[in-house]
Amino acid sequence: MLRSALRVAVKAQLNHSANATCIASQQLHQQFWSLRSRDYSSKGSKKKGGGGSGKSSAKSPSSDTKRGKVAHQSDAKDNITTNPDNETRILEENILAELAEDEKDKSLDVGYNGRPLFTYTPSLSQLTRKDTCSYMKFDIKELNASLPEGLPSGMLKEFEASRRTALLVRQSFLDLRNNLSRIVDPPLQDDKGQKIQKRIVLDGPVNGGKSITLSLLVHWARDQGWLVFYVPEGRKWTHGGYFYKNPQTGLWDTPVQAADALQDFMKYNESKLEKIPCQISDPIPLGEGAGIGWMKGVDSITMPEGSTLYDLIQTGITNSHAAVGVIVRLRKELSLVKDIPVLIAIDQYNSWFTFSEFQEPVTVRSCRDIHARELTMVNAFRSMMHDDIMIGAFSHSTAVGKLRQDLPDVPIDARMNYPRYNVEEAAAVSHYYLRQRLVRREAFSEEGWKKVFYLSHGNGAEMRWLVPFMR
Structure with a gap:
């Protein structure tokens, strides 16, 4: 009996305190909104009469409409600044604008040890060993026309991350291309060791x-x-x-x-x-x-x-x-x-x-x-x-x-x-990402990109992910 009586008393006390808390919160809520309405009305009276009497004056529909528009505009601004999608879009537009300005400065198109960052060879068939470790620009419409079956996902990710349709010219690609070329057009002299x-x-x-x-x-x-x-x-x-x-x-x-x-x-x-x-x-x-x-x-x-x-x-x-x-x-x-x-x-x-x-x-x-x-x-x-x-x-x-x-x-x-990037290719890739603003110029260093290279073991996707964290 004593335990049941204690349970009833405790429950009653808890219900009473909960009701008291709820009533108190409602009172505070009403006081807050009443104070806010007084503040708005006093401001309206000051603007209208020029005096500080503090008496509430009747609100005209036009003033309510204007305040509604101002509140709506401020809410819209808050949504623009707090929405992550909008912030990402604004940031992306700023980066694209900066890259467009960078196009005018050809001094930025310099890779490791002063080598040119881009090759201007017009076609894949004309690439030579001198073009290795440089980037070749592509027209996305021409790529889609030449590969209507679809572009590789790795190529699309590279284009999206670097914001440019360019790919690294690798010696391993040139070796395969030359091998196919020799099948159709054999050299006049047999190259020893060239199977x-x-x-x-x-x-x-x-x-x-x-x-x-x-x-x-x-x-x-x-x-x-x-x-x-x-x-x-x-x-x-x-x-x-x-x-x-x-x-x-x-x-x-x-x-x-x-x-x-x-x-x-x-x-x-x-x-x-x-x-x-x-x-x-x-x-x-x-x-x-x-x-x-x-x-x-x-x-x-x-x-x-x-x-x-x-x-x-x-x-x-x-x-x-x-x-x-x-x-x-x-x-x-x-x-x-x-x-x-x-x-x-x-x-x-x-x-x-x-x-x-x-x-x-x-x-x-x-x-x-x-x-x-x-x-x-x-x-x-x-x-x-x-x-x-x-x-x-x-x-x-x-x-x-x-x-x-x-x-x-x-x-x-x-x-x-098929090999991953070697040190020379990793240097070209890192300087290309610097050129495309994936990493801040003041944070970029030779020691930094070499750390990225050794951490990723020359993995292209991992290098692309790690470079922005360079400090």
């Missing part, structure tokens, strides 16, 4: 510039008149969309990816494809269409005599049942093209050596992961055991995992370790 490779796999640490280098090689090859089959995101071939098991081949067809790849190939190469005749006359097998099943009564189609590669690709784009069969046929046709050089460039190539997103039901309660090699499209394009020119680039940002050194269907000597 020509037709099949290359670019491997190396994450954010080492492999995807950007591959896209620049595609850009260069297309400027030279090559026919290039470019896949900027090989992982998409193993993820998403419909997938069906073809009973004729035992492989899995992905008609959505096939149609997308054919459309991408057509974007830049349409004029060339219209001039290249089809050389294989065998019927093209049909498969299941994307979400529409099998075609009734027809299991294959035959291209008319005199068809070109353009006609072949159009058939795959317009007919979902033929999309996978057409892209497999296209791979065979590309090996037979001899009039112009052909390059097959695959980014995220390591995604084709592991399991896909797709699963095959085994029992009522279990499924089996489908390997990428079991996909019809990957099976047609993955192998490098041929005489065609093909470059694949690993992308470790796709979380594929570490693969063994000897990959199936890939020559042993094809795998090449």
Whole structure:
């Protein structure tokens, strides 16, 4: 009884104190607003009568409207200054204005040890060793026109962070470009130690510039008149969309990816494809269409005599049942093209050596992961055991995992370790970021950028992130 009585008393006391607190806060609230209204009314009377009588005068609607407008304007100013998005936008506009002023001062375009920060060589084909460790400016419209399949994410991040469409000229890129050039136009004298490779796999640490280098090689090859089959995101071939098991081949067809790849190939190469005749006359097998099943009564189609590669690709784009069969046929046709050089460039190539997103039901309660090699499209394009020119680039940002050194269907000597920045390249990069105001000039020093280089181990993305913290 005593405990229950104590509980009742304590609860009553707590309720009483809570009610008292609430009433007190309400009284304070009312007093605050009454004082504020008196202050406004006294100010209004002073302005109107010029005296200090302190008597409240009647407020006119016009004065209320004016005060409302002033309050609204002050609130708007407060929102502009306190909104983080607006502050970021204003800061970005100020930096862009400063960079526009910097363009007039050519003395700022100086890199490490007084070297020029930018090269004015007009094209990738004319770059030489003298242009290394300098930046080449690009027109974003020309880049999008030359690479309509899409720009690498690393390239877009670099453009956004530096606020300029320029890329570092690296000796590793020039070596790959010269290798491709020697395949088509062999030198008159054999260069000792200069091995020509037709099949290359670019491997190396994450954010080492492999995807950007591959896209620049595609850009260069297309400027030279090559026919290039470019896949900027090989992982998409193993993820998403419909997938069906073809009973004729035992492989899995992905008609959505096939149609997308054919459309991408057509974007830049349409004029060339219209001039290249089809050389294989065998019927093209049909498969299941994307979400529409099998075609009734027809299991294959035959291209008319005199068809070109353009006609072949159009058939795959317009007919979902033929999309996978057409892209497999296209791979065979590309090996037979001899009039112009052909390059097959695959980014995220390591995604084709592991399991896909797709699963095959085994029992009522279990499924089996489908390997990428079991996909019809990957099976047609993955192998490098041929005489065609093909470059694949690993992308470790796709979380594929570490693969063994000897990959199936890939020559042993094809795998090449693509390096990160060396000291000279890191110096050029740091001075470029100083030029683009990623770091304050008074905080920049040789000791500072070398610390950034050694902390990041030459990782381009990490250097770009660390440079603004230089003190």
